[in-house]
Amino acid sequence: MLPRGPLGRLSRIDPKTAGNARPTCWQLSFCTISGMVRTFDIVVIGGGHAGAAAAWAAGRMGCRVALVTLSAGGIAQMSCNPAIGGVGKGQIVREIDALGGLMGLAADATGIQFRMLNRSKGPAVWGPRCQSDRHAYAAFVQAALAQTPNLEILEGEATDIIADSGHVSGVKIIRSRGGGAMDASGQEELTLGCRAVIVTAGTFLRGLMHCGEKIWPGGRYDEPAAGALSLSLENLGVKLSRLKTGTCPRIASESIDYSRCQRQDGDDVPLPFSYLTERLELEQTPCYLTATNAEVHRIIRENLHRAPMFTGQIQAAGPRYCPSLETKIDRFADKDSHPIFIEPEGRSTNWVYLNGVSTSLPPDVQERIVHGIVGLENARVLRWGYAIEYDFAQPTQLHPTLDAKAVAGLYLAGQINGTTGYEEAAAQGLLAGINAALALRGQEGVILRRDQGYIGVMIDDLVTRGVLEPYRMFTSRAEHRLLLRSDNADRRLTELGRQIGLVDERRWEVFSRKQAVMQEAGGLMSGIRLENKTLRQRLAQPEVTLEALMQSLRDLAAQDGQAPPAAESENQAARWAKVQRLLELYREQPTALEGLAIDYRYAGYVEKELVEAARMAELEAKRIPRELDYAGVLHLRAEARERLSEIRPATLAQALRVSGVTPADITILMIHMQQAREGSA
Ligand SMILES: Cc1cc2nc3c(=O)[nH]c(=O)nc-3n(C[C@H](O)[C@H](O)[C@H](O)COP(=O)(O)OP(=O)(O)OC[C@H]3O[C@@H](n4cnc5c(N)ncnc54)[C@H](O)[C@@H]3O)c2cc1C
Structure with a gap:
């Protein structure tokens, strides 16, 4: 049973019992709003997959978070198919997990059938997927949020986002139950003061349901639509359009x-x-x-x-x-x-x-x-x-940190950005939560590069190109598929998760141990080359292929306790010793060695992709000032000026990906930025 707070159905967590909390290290500077006011650092609107991920991240990063949602029992509900992952989507779940997110843990705890899709193809496109128990999944996430430090869950409808001088400062919510003065309709209005708002309203904004000739307003089956928030977003300058799903x-x-x-x-x-x-x-x-x-x-x-x-x-x-x-x-x-x-x-x-x-x-x-x-x-x-x-809001209205260009401190994540899918929503929610928390700390936001993760690919696609139809992830959207495998998401992202304070001690220990195993196994593997068929022959020969070594390790691991074949020479004995140690490491961390073997197998291709990615990373590191006036960039073509003014890319690499912008435009932009820097030096 959750403890009850002054607003009725709240979950307030004792920070002492909240294992992974980082202390809140800033003060909320909030100006008073008339009416009943409570103050938070961040208000998350919506308890779907995006909202749950955002609240989890921001709470664990030390922010005081209110998660406002129409129904607490509907948090993390699967609106459509009872499954997590798949090709492209499974990679996203692994990335969420590597950063310290919740979705992978929830899927593991509540899955009822697990399959690795695309197994017959290369490892770059393997996609983990599970069939979920949808009620157990939602219950798992709800319980995890109830344990999240600094987080309160408020049932109600967010109707208005308040902004002062171009920065969000609060959210008005309407509740039908709880304490406080009731108006004539039996509802109470409450104002939540905050410095950042993350909107994750899914399909609920002016939702219109269709079944044959019947049309009725609703956000999801048997749930009301939320219209007032649409109006509020439009008043803030966020343009809304329409999409459909079924x-x-x-x-x-x-x-x-x-x-x-x-x-x-x-x-x-x-x-x-x-x-x-x-x-x-x-x-x-x-x-x-x-x-x-x-x-x-x-x-x-x-x-x-x-x-x-x-x-x-x-x-x-x-x-x-x-x-x-x-x-x-x-x-x-x-x-x-x-x-x-x-x-x-x-x-x-x-x-x-x-x-x-x-x-x-x-x-x-x-x-x-x-x-x-x-x-x-x-x-x-x-x-x-x-x-x-x-x-939905055309996501080109967002910076790559998922905050809106129209008003500071407003973040959008999930289906409201034109995506479809739980995984896509959760990934955006996670990044929005992280970035809102970092902004409140006065730190620079996280923008994942396209060679760092599918999440980076997705957010870049959204904010640079926008959407014409609901966007879902496919491996074909990523140009660096061999780098973005489902087996190596931790190697790509866990250190970053640690730096921002989302990866806790346990995850860090698990990650560090795996790194150590990979390093040791890498050294041992490079000294062994195998080739024959039977186990004894395979391992006894001086020339052995990687595949044969891996198969031998799998066989040996399966035959638990079996003594290794006797060595017939000193060289063989030395090789056996290495294989024995590799076998110990394999038994401890099979996925670490399998991942290493994939690295070796595709080393040539991976190297090429890394060179390509490094080239782009140089442009990726060249930040364009948010306030740059493209009208003042001499010699820039009209089309490029128009497109760049609209998208306002964060980096030169993103600018290059804006449709209608050519490499020549980028050179002009680089020269302009260089001259501006020299002029101000
Ligand atoms: C009919 C339907 C079919 C779908 N089909 C597919 C599919 O085939 N494949 C697929 O991958 N995905 C599908 N989806 C999409 C998938 O459900 C979503 O992409 C995913 O759930 C989006 O997550 P979200 O967090 O953005 O929003 P949601 O999961 O929709 O959650 C939104 C949350 O916001 C809350 N909320 C909304 N407005 C307010 C407000 N003003 N105040 C307070 N709370 C508010 C709601 O209560 C809800 O908890 C479908 C969804 C629907 C509804």
């Missing part, structure tokens, strides 16, 4: 004929997301595979005149890479079947998610579609699929 029907597990579907099991050895999870011990739940067919396609085609996506009822753009079933049937008319994944929503629920049947067709048509699919002939639908249109 979800699938849910059906009752006991009504499915699984014998007619293809069973899909998890990996034999499930691999965790978090670098802190040593191993996963769980009973994995199977998923099942079925497919649409010609009859289902006929039903859909005959009813396109009732599909909001086709009648003009839905105006906004949806995710092209995750289209509704009706869009797939229309767009890929030559295909007579599309796969449907039958995914359980948890261990103790009969709700099952029909991945691949995202639709906003009317319920009577949805029912015919479901019953037309093999294995689902008698399926009972528990909730119809629907689509939602919502406000």
